Amino acid sequence: EAQVTQNPRYLITVTGKKLTVTCSQNMNHEYMSWYRQDPGLGLRQIYYSMNVEVTDKGDVPEGYKVSRKEKRNFPLILESPSPNQTSLYFCASSFSRQGNNSPLHFGNGTRLTVT
């Protein structure tokens, strides 16, 4: 089954403790992206990747890192999480970087709480 898989689904951590949220897709997609969803703000892009070893900042990159060493994986790293990073995170992928004919496929989300 074609899918985007995120882990974990739920994560509670403390301020400053490094964490990684994994994202994997099995559709051989070139383009991958991370979003955070906050009430009243919709989804905002954190980082994106157009292909292996090619990543760039989205609209809200502060406090996050990503890597794209393999085509299928795109982990999101929080080196020193803070309470304002408490949010619902989504990974998404698409076949190409051109959005009009290449819809985004979303994972089921990771709910992160930082205390």
Added chain:
Amino acid sequence: GNSVTQMEGPVTLSEEAFLTINCTYTATGYPSLFWYVQYPGEGLQLLLKATKADDKGSNKGFEATYRKETTSFHLEKGSVQVSDSAVYFCALNPGGYNKLIFGAGTRLAVHP
């Protein structure tokens, strides 16, 4: 800049009622427009899209028409079902790479 404004929810309807969720946008150039739906506990799924002015996107009984003159992309359905209860997001792609600008989302609750 680029932005999307959706009507605030929640929207509560009885089964078989008519649905409209308003969406307006601000964009430079000629964006593509999308509606995504998020069911409880799941990620977003593409519901429909329109890539140029006057295009109508449709899927599962939902429709939306790309109106350049009013910069709108309102979502409509003639007869909603309980299974349509979800959060609906309007979004635009300003062009270039696959980045979506989302509205805040509108929660729809349909009761029997």
